[in-house]
Amino acid sequence: MITTTGLTKVYRSRGREVTALDGVDLHVREGEVYGVVGRSGAGKSTLIRCVNLLERPTSGTVTVAGQDLTALAGRGPRAGSTLRQARSHIGMVFQHFNLLSSRTVQDNVELPLEILGISGAERSRKALELLDLVGLGDKAKAYPAQLSGGQKQRVGIARALAGDPKVLLSDEATSALDPETTRSILQLLRDLNRQLGLTVLLITHEMDVIKTICDSAALMKGGRIVESGTVSEVLATPGSELAAELFPVGGEASGPGRTVVDLTFHGDAATQPVISQLSRTYNIDISVLGAALDTVGGRQVGRMRIELPGRFEDNVVPIGFLREQGLQVDVAGPDADEQLVKEGAK
Numbered sequence: 096m097i098t099t100t101g102l103t104k105v106y107r108s109r110g111r112e113v114t115a116l117d118g119v120d121l122h123v124r125e126g127e128v129y130g131v132v133g134r135s136g137a138g139k140s141t142l143i144r145c146v147n148l149l150e151r152p153t154s155g156t157v158t159v160a161g162q163d164l165t166a167l168a169g170r171g172p173r174a175g176s177t178l179r180q181a182r183s184h185i186g187m188v189f190q191h192f193n194l195l196s197s198r199t200v201q202d203n204v205e206l207p208l209e210i211l212g213i214s215g216a217e218r219s220r221k222a223l224e225l226l227d228l229v230g231l232g233d234k235a236k237a238y239p240a241q242l243s244g245g246q247k248q249r250v251g252i253a254r255a256l257a258g259d260p261k262v263l264l265s266d267e268a269t270s271a272l273d274p275e276t277t278r279s280i281l282q283l284l285r286d287l288n289r290q291l292g293l294t295v296l297l298i299t300h301e302m303d304v305i306k307t308i309c310d311s312a313a314l315m316k317g318g319r320i321v322e323s324g325t326v327s328e329v330l331a332t333p334g335s336e337l338a339a340e341l342f343p344v345g346g347e348a349s350g351p352g353r354t355v356v357d358l359t360f361h362g363d364a365a366t367q368p369v370i371s372q373l374s375r376t377y378n379i380d381i382s383v384l385g386a387a388l389d390t391v392g393g394r395q396v397g398r399m400r401i402e403l404p405g406r407f408e409d410n411v412v413p414i415g416f417l418r419e420q421g422l423q424v425d426v427a428g429p430d431a432d433e434q435l436v437k438e439g440a441k
């Protein structure tokens with residue numbers, strides 16, 4: 096539904112160059128909720144602004160719903176209007192809502208319809224329908240200043256839906272909201288995704304957002320996507336940085352001569368009592384040092400850090416057992432890489 100290939104954006108100002116995007120290949124499937132995470136300055140906002148051509152990419156292509164927007168943005172007398180038309184099918188939600196304070200809630204939602212030249216009666220019908228959809232049917236005549244943050248964002252979402260978009264882009268839509276309001280807005284986005292078949296591309300710095308509503312996720316660093324996939328795929332990737340951020344597990348070995356192992360649960364293994372089976376089968380005591388488990392897409396997934404008595408060499412068999420159960424096993428510690436190489440050679 097959204098594809099970018101080799102997307103590059105270089106900002107030039109006062110003789111300096113900043114490469115905000117450095118060859119981004121993004122693929123968002125129809126009907127999915129796709130989250131992009133990354134540190135400040137990674138290029139997330141630039142990416143989303145390039146996807147709807149608010150920002151013109153330096154090179155590369157952007158295709159949304161089968162339409163090559165970068166080609167539309169090209170030269171020619173009618174390029175601007177065709178691009179505007181295409182862009183009206185892409186909704187955008189902002190962190191700070193961007194509502195007009197002098198207009199009522201209803202008039203804010205009508206604004207994009209006015210721009211599209213829709214008649215007054217039709218605009219009004221559509222706006223009221225959308226306000227109902229986002230749970231604000233009774234606030235049509237209120238002004239933004241009379242609303243809570245969560246309500247303002249609902250208005251922002253209703254406005255984004257005015258052009259019947261197939262795609263909704265969201266840049267930190269919940270960052271200015273408290274945790275409970277965040278949950279209700281995420282639920283609303285999920286509901287819209289399901290009811291309307293809306294494809295959602297969102298940017299967030301909150302890992303909880305990814306875990307709560309995203310089907311797929313990507314990690315950006317220095318203008319590049321360094322990891323991406325469905326949440327299960329990411330979890331199944333050995334040494335995944337994104338998995339470690341999504342499910343952070345802490346905990347240090349309780350002393351020397353012990354083996355610390357990080358287990359990743361995804362798929363069927365998550366429902367098996369593997370830890371107690373391991374303990375019984377090999378008659379060993381296992382300490383859980385840390386765990387981060389969650390339900391993603393209705394399945395239990397997550398990571399757990401456990402400690403086994405004895406050094407790595409003493410635990411090759413139990414570790415093999417864990418792998419056989421379908422768990423992903425990463426041996427932690429300073430020598431971990433060396434150990435894995437040695438083990439691989441066996």
Ligand SMILES: Nc1ncnc2c1ncn2[C@@H]1O[C@H](COP(=O)(O)OP(=O)(O)OP(=O)(O)O)[C@@H](O)[C@H]1O
Binds near residue numbers: 134
């Ligand atoms: N208009 C601009 N002119 C020059 N440089 C810019 C411009 N917009 C962004 N940049 C630079 O591009 C890089 C990526 O910025 P971007 O806003 O995309 O990051 P971000 O991942 O959204 O960060 P944050 O999490 O803080 O919102 C940064 O180094 C930023 O300084």
Ligand SMILES: [Mg+2]
Binds near residue numbers: 139140141
């Ligand atoms: Mg940003």
